[in-house]
Amino acid sequence: MTGKLRNSRVFSMRPVVGSVIATGLVLLGGQSGAAAGPDQGAQLAATCASCHRLDGGGTGISSIIGLGEERLTSALLAYRASESPNHIMHAIALSLSDEEIASVARYVAAQGSNQP
Numbered sequence: 001m002t003g004k005l006r007n008s009r010v011f012s013m014r015p016v017v018g019s020v021i022a023t024g025l026v027l028l029g030g031q032s033g034a035a036a037g038p039d040q041g042a043q044l045a046a047t048c049a050s051c052h053r054l055d056g057g058g059t060g061i062s063s064i065i066g067l068g069e070e071r072l073t074s075a076l077l078a079y080r081a082s083e084s085p086n087h088i089m090h091a092i093a094l095s096l097s098d099e100e101i102a103s104v105a106r107y108v109a110a111q112g113s114n115q116p
C-alpha cells in the first residue's frame with residue numbers, strides 16, 4: 001500500500017521535472033534567437049561583466065580583457081568540456097552554443113583592443 005503510494009508520487013513528479021527542463025531549454029533557445037545579430041556578443045558579455053570587469057580592472061577574478069579572441073574561445077570551450085576545473089565557468093560555458101562562444105569571444109577581444 002505505502003509502496004504504491006510512494007511510486008505514484010515519484011511518477012507524478014516526473015512530468016513536472018520534465019517540463020521545468022523543457023521550459024529552461026525553450027528559454028535558452030528563445031534568448032539566443034533574440035540575441036542573434038551584431039549585438040549578440042555585447043549582450044552575452046554583459047552577463048560576464050557581473051564577475052569579470054570589462055574595463056580591464058581587477059576584482060579578484062582575473063580579467064578577461066586582453067586575452068584575445070583565440071584564448072577566450074579555447075578557454076570557454078575547455079570550461080564547457082570540463083577540461084578546466086572551474087564550476088562557475090563550467091556552468092556558464094555549458095549554457096553557450098558554439099556560435100555564442102564565438103561572438104562573445106569576438107566582442108570581449110575587441111574591448112581589449114581599445115585598451116591602451
Ligand code: HEC
Pocket residue numbers: 044045047048049050051052060061062063064067071072075076086088089092104105108
Ligand atoms: C558568476 C561569475 C562569473 C561569470 C558570470 C563569468 N565568469 Fe568567467 N570566470 C569566473 C571565475 C571565478 C573564473 C576563474 C577565476 C580566475 O581564474 O581568476 C573565471 C575565468 C574565466 C576565464 C579564464 C581567465 C584566464 O585568465 O584564464 C575566461 C576566459 C572567462 N572566465 C570568460 C568568461 C566569459 C566570456 C563570461 C561571459 C560569457 C564569463 N567568464 C562569465 C567567474 C565568472
